Amino acid sequence: MKFLLLANKKFVVVTLxxxxxSSVTATITPVLLQLFSVGKQGMxxxxxxxxxxxxxxxxxLQFALLIYRENYAARFNTRYLSxxxxxxxxxxxxxxxxxxxxxLINRMFAVVDSLYLFMVSGFGEFIRSLLILAVALVLxxxxxxxxxxxxxxxxxxxxxxxxxxxxxxxxxxxxxxxRGAAASKDLVSALSNVDAVKQLxxxxxxxxxxxxxxxxxxxxxxxxxKFAQGSSSSLDFVNQFCQNALYLGVxxxxxxxxLPIGSVVVVGLLLPLFFSALGGxxxxxxxxxxxxxxxxxxxxxxxxxxxxxxxxxxxRIRSITLEDPExxxxxxxxxxxxxxxxxxxxxxxxxxxxxxxxxxxxxxxLAFREAKGVAVNDIPIASLRKNGLRxxxxxxxxxxxxxxxxxxxxxxxxxxxSDEEKARLxxxxxxxxxxxxxxxxxxxxxxxxxxxGGEKQRIAAARLLLQDADVLxxxxxxxxxxxxxxxxxxxxxxxAAPGKIVLYTSHNRDAAEYATHTLIIExxxxxDDLLDDRRxxxxxxxxxxxxxxxxxxx
Numbered sequence: 196m197k198f199l200l201l202a203n204k205k206f207v208v209v210t211l212x213x214x215x216x217s218s219v220t221a222t223i224t225p226v227l228l229q230l231f232s233v234g235k236q237g238m239x240x241x242x243x244x245x246x247x248x249x250x251x252x253x254x255x256l257q258f259a260l261l262i263y264r265e266n267y268a269a270r271f272n273t274r275y276l277s278x279x280x281x282x283x284x285x286x287x288x289x290x291x292x293x294x295x296x297x298x299l300i301n302r303m304f305a306v307v308d309s310l311y312l313f314m315v316s317g318f319g320e321f322i323r324s325l326l327i328l329a330v331a332l333v334l335x336x337x338x339x340x341x342x343x344x345x346x347x348x349x350x351x352x353x354x355x356x357x358x359x360x361x362x363x364x365x366x367x368x369x370x371x372x373x374r375g376a377a378a379s380k381d382l383v384s385a386l387s388n389v390d391a392v393k394q395l396x397x398x399x400x401x402x403x404x405x406x407x408x409x410x411x412x413x414x415x416x417x418x419x420x421k422f423a424q425g426s427s428s429s430l431d432f433v434n435q436f437c438q439n440a441l442y443l444g445v446x447x448x449x450x451x452x453x454l455p456i457g458s459v460v461v462v463g464l465l466l467p468l469f470f471s472a473l474g475g476x477x478x479x480x481x482x483x484x485x486x487x488x489x490x491x492x493x494x495x496x497x498x499x500x501x502x503x504x505x506x507x508x509x510x511r512i513r514s515i516t517l518e519d520p521e522x523x524x525x526x527x528x529x530x531x532x533x534x535x536x537x538x539x540x541x542x543x544x545x546x547x548x549x550x551x552x553x554x555x556x557x558x559x560x561l562a563f564r565e566a567k568g569v570a571v572n573d574i575p576i577a578s579l580r581k582n583g584l585r586x587x588x589x590x591x592x593x594x595x596x597x598x599x600x601x602x603x604x605x606x607x608x609x610x611x612x613s614d615e616e617k618a619r620l621x622x623x624x625x626x627x628x629x630x631x632x633x634x635x636x637x638x639x640x641x642x643x644x645x646x647x648g649g650e651k652q653r654i655a656a657a658r659l660l661l662q663d664a665d666v667l668x669x670x671x672x673x674x675x676x677x678x679x680x681x682x683x684x685x686x687x688x689x690x691a692a693p694g695k696i697v698l699y700t701s702h703n704r705d706a707a708e709y710a711t712h713t714l715i716i717e718x719x720x721x722x723d724d725l726l727d728d729r730r731x732x733x734x735x736x737x738x739x740x741x742x743x744x745x746x747x748x749x
Contacts, residue, residue, distance in 0.1 A: 597643030
């Protein structure tokens with residue numbers, strides 16, 4: 196928490212100033228009334244004008260604080276969300292895959308929201324509550340020491356009570372956030388496929404699929420709310436009892452001429468301020484616990500699983516050496532029986548049965564997983580800085596990402612293409628089928644719902660053509676395209692890659708004709724399916740992980 200406050204010093208300072216001023220104006224009315232009451236002066240127009248002026252000033256300052264903090268929040272939320280995206284990008288590959296994107300997105304926004312609530316309201320409310328409580332105690336002491344003592348005792352009672360509640364609430368909130376993220380993930384996954392949803396005869400299938408998770412989410416929410424509201428109502432009862440007792444006590448004291456009659460007016464203004472500030476203090480504690488839950492997610496699920504980076508920069512890839520590459524997945528060691536040296540100008544066809552590990556091999560070249568037996572420029576790949584390595588490799592996966600942006604922005608990953616880049620793509624004809632019915636400005640729908648599978652692959656190919664890379668990795672990049680189009684795209688990519696190292700996988704038998712070299716992967720293990728796109732292996736002990744009978748990929 197400290198680093199967040201230090202990183203936003205200007206916001207903290209301005210908030211402190213505005214909160215201090217608004218606290219003064221909020222308490223000035225009972226203060227003035229008490230001063231006039233003690234001084235035996237009656238109500239006059241001057242006092243009336245001061246009170247109205249204080250109220251107007253308080254409103255103006257509160258409005259100024261609202262405008263400032265919301266403008267700041269818009270910038271702050273964007274910056275912090277960007278930092279979380281960076282943490283997700285740096286996640287270990289398998290931790291990322293197992294967490295699942297929809298879950299990470301929901302938890303990420305929950306963290307941003309909780310931090311936003313604390314920074315723009317919780318922090319200011321905490322300072323304001325402390326100031327008002329201090330002024331209220333001073334005023335209470337000036338009226339009578341018993342009022343002061345009663346209010347003073349209520350502060351630790353509420354703080355300790357709500358801390359006890361919030362400690363237990365934190366566990367429930369963690370579970371609630373996880374249930375909510377899981378339910379949202381399933382909703383997004385199911386409803387994002389328009390064809391699958393519309394082909395159902397009615398919504399009963401969606402109910403069977405989604406309602407159990409939604410029901411569990413709302414059940415957890417209900418249990419959390421019952422605990423929070425039920426336990427806090429006990430403290431509310433104590434506060435209400437003490438407030439009413441003080442009203443009765445002051446009324447009795449005035450009737451017995453023990454207090455001036457003006458005290459009832461001061462107490463009538465003082466107690467609502469005090470209990471409002473006390474409630475604000477406990478609510479800040481709740482917001483802080485919510486924030487802690489979110490920050491725990493960042494620490495335990497993002498920071499703790501960040502991939503390890505090397506220290507050596509790569510400005511160009513001159514060679515790739517494979518010497519029996521191996522990697523570990525869920526306690527298993529997977530090994531390829533491959534020994535080769537790949538050089539610029541080579542076009543390498545990676546062959547093997549489905550599930551034999553072709554895609555996994557390509558991912559090792561991108562350092563998605565820690566690997567032994569792979570070297571770039573004769574340097575072990577684990578020693579290289581990953582951002583520099585990946586900047587020199589263009590990778591087209593089996594499932595290209597299509598965003599809800601224009602065709603141009605999809606190809607440029609959010610940026611506008613230059614006229615020269617557009618001309619280069621038009622000359623290559625890789626986008627010709629798409630540009631016959633669409634323009635550069637045509638907005639593509641979510642996941643490319645207004646594109647065919649082949650058109651999505653063409654967009655992926657266009658991205659490769661614009662990338663300044665030394666290595667091209669094509670993982671079934673034409674799997675959704677007819678043979679003629681696949682041949683056209685392959686020829687276009689290879690013609691645009693002179694002097695580059697090209698590795699590709701393809702189930703198309705004719706694809707081998709483009710290769711200058713071949714890597715053949717064979718496996719004799721019954722666990723072949725552990726190396727398919729699901730990326731998950733079976734959990735084994737560390738002893739089993741080094742058993743010589745484990746799968747050896749050739």
